[in-house]
Amino acid sequence: MLSWAREVVFWARLVVFSAFALLGSFAVRQPEKKGKGSGRTKVAVIGGGIAGTSVAWALRILPDADADAAAAAVDVTLFESRDVLGGNAKTQSWPRTGLRTGVSVLAWPEAYFKNYEALLKRLRVPTAAARPRFVVSLDGQTPSWAHGAPGLNTAWHPDMARWDLAVAFIRSVNGFFACTLPAALRRCTPSFLHGVLPGGVPEGKAGRVPSFYEVSYLNPLNLVPARVVMRAFGVSQAFWNCVAVPVYSSSFLTGTLRDVPACILPALDDIISVGQRAPGELRTWAGHSGGVFDAMAAAIGEQRIRLASQIAAVEVAGGGQRVRFADGSCEYFDYVIFACPANSVNDLTKACRKTRSPLFDLVVDNVRYETERDRNFVHGDVHTDRNVLPAGAVRDLVLSEGFSNYVRVLNREKGLCSNVFCLGTWVPAAVRAREAAGEGVRAADCLDLYVSYDACRNAENEADAAVDVGVEEPRPDGGKVVGTVDNSYAHPVLSAKAMALASSLALLQGRHRLFFCGSYATPGNGHDLSHLSGLAAASAVLEAINGEASDPLKYYAHRNYADSATARDFVLLRQLMGL
Numbered sequence: 001m002l003s004w005a006r007e008v009v010f011w012a013r014l015v016v017f018s019a020f021a022l023l024g025s026f027a028v029r030q031p032e033k034k035g036k037g038s039g040r041t042k043v044a045v046i047g048g049g050i051a052g053t054s055v056a057w058a059l060r061i062l063p064d065a066d067a068d069a070a071a072a073a074v075d076v077t078l079f080e081s082r083d084v085l086g087g088n089a090k091t092q093s094w095p096r097t098g099l100r101t102g103v104s105v106l107a108w109p110e111a112y113f114k115n116y117e118a119l120l121k122r123l124r125v126p127t128a129a130a131r132p133r134f135v136v137s138l139d140g141q142t143p144s145w146a147h148g149a150p151g152l153n154t155a156w157h158p159d160m161a162r163w164d165l166a167v168a169f170i171r172s173v174n175g176f177f178a179c180t181l182p183a184a185l186r187r188c189t190p191s192f193l194h195g196v197l198p199g200g201v202p203e204g205k206a207g208r209v210p211s212f213y214e215v216s217y218l219n220p221l222n223l224v225p226a227r228v229v230m231r232a233f234g235v236s237q238a239f240w241n242c243v244a245v246p247v248y249s250s251s252f253l254t255g256t257l258r259d260v261p262a263c264i265l266p267a268l269d270d271i272i273s274v275g276q277r278a279p280g281e282l283r284t285w286a287g288h289s290g291g292v293f294d295a296m297a298a299a300i301g302e303q304r305i306r307l308a309s310q311i312a313a314v315e316v317a318g319g320g321q322r323v324r325f326a327d328g329s330c331e332y333f334d335y336v337i338f339a340c341p342a343n344s345v346n347d348l349t350k351a352c353r354k355t356r357s358p359l360f361d362l363v364v365d366n367v368r369y370e371t372e373r374d375r376n377f378v379h380g381d382v383h384t385d386r387n388v389l390p391a392g393a394v395r396d397l398v399l400s401e402g403f404s405n406y407v408r409v410l411n412r413e414k415g416l417c418s419n420v421f422c423l424g425t426w427v428p429a430a431v432r433a434r435e436a437a438g439e440g441v442r443a444a445d446c447l448d449l450y451v452s453y454d455a456c457r458n459a460e461n462e463a464d465a466a467v468d469v470g471v472e473e474p475r476p477d478g479g480k481v482v483g484t485v486d487n488s489y490a491h492p493v494l495s496a497k498a499m500a501l502a503s504s505l506a507l508l509q510g511r512h513r514l515f516f517c518g519s520y521a522t523p524g525n526g527h528d529l530s531h532l533s534g535l536a537a538a539s540a541v542l543e544a545i546n547g548e549a550s551d552p553l554k555y556y557a558h559r560n561y562a563d564s565a566t567a568r569d570f571v572l573l574r575q576l577m578g579l
Helices: 002-027 050-060 065-072 114-123 154-180 190-194 226-232 237-252 262-271 290-300 342-349 358-366 393-401 428-437 441-447 496-508 527-546 564-577
Strands: 041-046 074-079 091-093 100-102 127-130 134-137 282-285 311-317 320-325 330-333 335-338 379-383 405-411 416-422 450-453 481-486 514-516
Touching (some): 041 320, 050 074, 074 527, 100 428, 114 527, 114 564, 134 237, 154 226, 226 237, 226 262, 237 262, 237 405, 237 416, 335 342, 358 496, 428 441, 496 564, 527 564
Parallel strands (some): 041 074, 041 335, 134 405, 335 514
Antiparallel strands (some): 091 100, 311 320, 379 450, 405 416
């Protein structure tokens, strides 16, 4: 009962504080401007993932001659606490083979990731087709469900058919709120009401092209958990626990999907379906994600990137911001763009009361990450030991048929799963190396590339690691472990509450010359969302520097490579972010 009371208090405070912030935004137009002719502008970007690197890149690389003049007047510095750029897109160099592959953020749907695809084209980073497929086992010895295996999935066929019906229903509801309602109602957000986008939305038919950004806050399915809709359509709890959660847990980095809003299921189903249709084609890097960051870093300039930076605080100072470092030194900037997780924003600003308005406190304090409630995917072992795949039917199926993931359901009620990412079976660099090697030891080395998430090891206590049935999961031989993956604070919890916080964060954009980008500032998680949020923040800063509002597409860094649907996503996200 106490938890319900806390939720009621949270929602009441969010509504009241957002209303006051919205009224204030009409009286004082944001963001705060620097104005033309004010000299060289210093911009600090904190966070070297795809969002932060995109901000710095966009501030350095602009397509128009007049925009180049603006870029020359911007002195941007990119700060990253780790010793390499990349954020969640981590890579691994494999011994014996000399290969370097991604070990997280491995593939994406081209139809949805329009802006990320445009970025890769501009950077001339090659991509390749991929069809990730999953094998699920309940007992750790035999497959119980697999993509594209009708004979194996016979027992699940009724649930799979009902799943397809439920997804079709959700898609129609989403389409109604994205297409049928008047535009003013479709995008009923604080930033839309404020009307800070003079350029408007490029022409295009909403809902006809897949998009993460056709979001209406009036859609009731934003508030209804996906499991509730599935239950209403007759999808069994067993299918949810034994198929849907194991498959989608690798996308969300959690086995706790009870709060996932129903509105996102059509996008998930388009990416990886657990219904009756065949797995769709995704895209992945022909090499690895490091090539993207290397190309962007070259454009930004080595002197503007500071790795292993330990920032202690960000404080309002005069007309800008003071960035204090752990060694006691400090620097002054006209604008600061936070492209780091919300918990880091909280830590860096907690000492500055000028920054911390009641709405700021409420939003930043309440963003939650999956690693705070579910440790399934906190740490992963990068290794070459194929014995993590159970000998017999499971291993034969995975390796011979080229499946990308083996998922073992350990505890159905708690969503406890172990997950083995089998990179050597499908990642283009590994496939090419295997084909070139033919048969023999080198071909086997190129096949045995794994990332294992052991839910029992990551569990906080023995009770959480209790296995339902079957044998304990094998762990990789320590001598074959070549690295680790740390996913701490990688994905915000995706829920109605998170969507509301992102909407309210739009009211804070530009205040005290602070901007926010990254996954928690958008309607969901994904490389396209984070990359595009970085471009949106960069264009907003440039408008603030110029001292006047302008067509946002003027600063659209990809427009030579973009069609109207790509540009439309860019403008829609700017509206959602309050920029």
